[in-house]
Amino acid sequence: MNQYVKHEAADAIAIENLDVVFGRQPEKATALLDQGKTRQEIIDETGLVVGVNNVSLTVKEGEICVLMGLSGSGKSSLLRAVNGLNQVTRGSLKVKHGQDFVDVASCNNETLRNLRTQRVSMVFQKFALMPWLSVVDNVAFGLEMQGISKKERRKHAREQLEMVGLADWENKYPHELSGGMQQRVGLARAFAMDSDILLMDEPFSALDPLIRTQLQDELLTLQKKLNKTILFVSHDLDEALKIGNRIAIMESGQLIQHSRPEEIVLQPETDYVREFVAHTNPLNVLKGRSLMKPIDELTHQEGRWQVCQQSDLWLENQNGKLVAQGPKSIKTIEWEKSLDIASLDKHTIILASPDIEMRDAIEIRYHTGYPIILVEDDQLVGILNDDNFYHALLGKYNETTKAA
Structure with missing residues (x-):
């Protein structure tokens, strides 16, 4: 059987109709799944645990996809199947390998080892650092498994430590580092492998909130430089909304909704997803496009639109340029991220993209x-x-608003 199969180039991970069952004779559980039995019914009848139930999911190259759900939802079971730590019971799980794909469900042990050492790296919640090795040697450990010389692997490890801000700690040992610093070492080790795909199993959940937020920011900064494909497990929707390009929400081993963060908040497909959304901060994900009062709802008069009723402010298109008109002089400025918002005053009106983030807009x-x-x-x-803005904060995203 050919273990390398062709697949759409834009996908880094392609999962189709995947089942993962824990226990002996898993075919008993899959037969009951086909009969429509629930996870609990299968446990009661066979003692087998369905970790993943008929999941189909694709993760694009360069994307951060966050798997989330409550404890026992199957998110970690799915993640660990990607590098073969959990055996696939049924279905296919293809991981990009060069220009082709390897099906983890059917590949041999040699191919799987090659995948783990060259294509896929994992970052664990508990850091998994070896206490007898220095920081630099912990980072270089995976490279040693690849047969790279000590000089070369240490050189590469030091580059990764520099990237995560731990260059001065290379000769320390794990017990001498804080939890946040140990997690940075874990990140550096994963990046040192130069793998195309990173699997991250709740890597920040054991950390204090401030350190956690800082590491989320650092991960996003590193991602801009390295453009890895990241499958990230979290139980925190605010974290998922912040770092994910797409979010896959799981319940009882099944995939409930797989969407962009904004769609998860604005268009929850089930009550389960709706409960998650009800407790999140909308400012972390919503953009102007989702909340704006569209042009066809503005007062229109002879080629101009009223944008603020209280101050009688109108906007007119003059020779292809939007100009503000009102009882006092107003200048218009185009919004850019580099703009110093604090420098703006009451004589300024901002023109921005509909994709402006709500925090910036407020x-x-x-x-x-x-x-x-x-x-x-x-x-x-x-x-x-x-x-x-008020409707966003209150969760009333789809209500029609009136002019200011």
């Missing part, structure tokens, strides 16, 4: 006192006013 509104004007392809598409 801060702009605070400093200028005016709605944010949303422009796409040099055309006015809508505005963000106080009603939009």
